[in-house]
Amino acid sequence: MLIGIVFLSISIFIYIKENYDIDNVGEERVFSKKKDIVEDGNYRYRILISIFSLVLGIFRILSSIIY
Numbered sequence: 001m002l003i004g005i006v007f008l009s010i011s012i013f014i015y016i017k018e019n020y021d022i023d024n025v026g027e028e029r030v031f032s033k034k035k036d037i038v039e040d041g042n043y044r045y046r047i048l049i050s051i052f053s054l055v056l057g058i059f060r061i062l063s064s065i066i067y
Contacts, residue, residue, distance in 0.1 A: 001064040007057030014050040018043065 020031045037043065 001061060004057045004060030004064065007053045007060060011050045011054035011057060014046055014053070018046050018050075 016031070019034060019037065021034055023030050023032055
């Protein structure tokens with residue numbers, strides 16, 4: 001179950017890192033969508049890794065619940 005949670009957190013981290021910027025407004029941190037996303041091979045690779053990690057995490061958690 002722990003491995004599934006790790007895969008899910010990796011997936012979320014990669015997705016947020018690729019699509020959002022973290023700005024400091026005063027003392028708060030605000031997520032803002034990136035406006036200049038370059039969709040090259042590296043971007044596609046990271047998004048595919050994120051999706052793959054999400055699927056692995058879901059199946060790993062389901063597997064540990066079933067068995």
